[in-house]
Amino acid sequence: MGLPTSSRAVWALWASSVILAVADLVLAFLNRAVTSADSIGLPGQMAVLGVVAATVGALVTSRVPDNCVGWLFCAVGFGLVLSIFTQDYAIRALVSAPGTLPAGEVMAWLGSWLPAAGGITTFVMLIFPTGRLPSRRWRPVAWVTALNSLALAVAAAWLTAPPGVEDLHSFNGPEGFGDGWLAVVLGASFLLALLTALAAGIAVLCG
Numbered sequence: 001m002g003l004p005t006s007s008r009a010v011w012a013l014w015a016s017s018v019i020l021a022v023a024d025l026v027l028a029f030l031n032r033a034v035t036s037a038d039s040i041g042l043p044g045q046m047a048v049l050g051v052v053a054a055t056v057g058a059l060v061t062s063r064v065p066d067n068c069v070g071w072l073f074c075a076v077g078f079g080l081v082l083s084i085f086t087q088d089y090a091i092r093a094l095v096s097a098p099g100t101l102p103a104g105e106v107m108a109w110l111g112s113w114l115p116a117a118g119g120i121t122t123f124v125m126l127i128f129p130t131g132r133l134p135s136r137r138w139r140p141v142a143w144v145t146a147l148n149s150l151a152l153a154v155a156a157a158w159l160t161a162p163p164g165v166e167d168l169h170s171f172n173g174p175e176g177f178g179d180g181w182l183a184v185v186l187g188a189s190f191l192l193a194l195l196t197a198l199a200a201g202i203a204v205l206c207g
Contacts, residue, residue: 006061006065007061007062007065010057010058010061010062010070010071010074011058011062013054013058013074013075013078014054014055014057014058014074014077016078017050017051017054017074017077017078017081018051018054020047020078020081020082020085021047021048021050021051021081021085023085024043024047024081024084024085024088024089025043025044025047027043027085027088027089027091027092028043028044028088030092030096030097031088031091031092031095031096033096034091034095034096043084043087043088046080046081046083046084047080047081047084047085049077049080050076050077050078050079050080050081050084051077051081052077053073053074053076053077053080054073054074054077054078054081055077056070056073056077057069057070057071057072057073057074057075057076057077058070058074060073061074064131066131067129067130067131068127068131069124069127069128069129069130069131070131072120072121072123072124072127073124075120076118076120076121076124079114079117079118079120080118082114083111083114083115084111086107086108086110086111086114087107087108087111089101089104089107089111090104090105090107090108090111092104093107093108094108112156113153113156113157116152116153116155116156116157117149117152117153117156119145119148119149119152119153120149122145122149123142123145123146126138126141126142126145
């Protein structure tokens with residue numbers, strides 16, 4: 001028997017996340033000479049975190065299809081990878097090798113506001129681990145969260161102008177971002193987020 005439609009869809013989303021993550025790592029490597037930050041470390045960590053979140057989501061959805069926590073994890077993972085990919089794509093198309101890739105300005109615009117859509121992660125906390133709100137009293141909170149996330153993303157997309165070349169140079173962080181104690185903080189935060197995603201997936205699967 002074949003996989004259910006929901007399982008096929010979630011694994012397709014997972015595969016898209018992996019493909020984008022690999023493509024982003026290639027772009028980050030090619031952009032390393034022109035970016036002002038640790039142009040491989042930061043995007044690489046975000047890409048890995050996105051793939052891990054998408055993997056957790058795909059496993060949860062395939063094992064517990066009625067629990068929408070899995071879909072949210074997969075969506076968050078895909079969104080994270082897509083966000084960092086559009087940024088590195090724009091750097092390649094407009095800065096490190098102008099004209100080699102199409103739609104550079106569009107990708108720069110997407111990369112500048114996509115992180116604002118990260119409010120969806122709030123839903124994970126609201127419905128974790130059962131996939132449902134604790135009670136009906138939480139419905140207003142869920143609606144406010146949904147409307148706030150939507151409004152923030154729409155406003156960011158509407159008001160954000162395509163970044164200029166100088167803005168693209170700092171897309172991956174400020175000068176020296178990969179050096180010293182800031183690199184330690186970044187690495188620790190990445191590890192904590194990674195462990196949290198893995199622990200959440202295990203909790204849902206074992207619950």
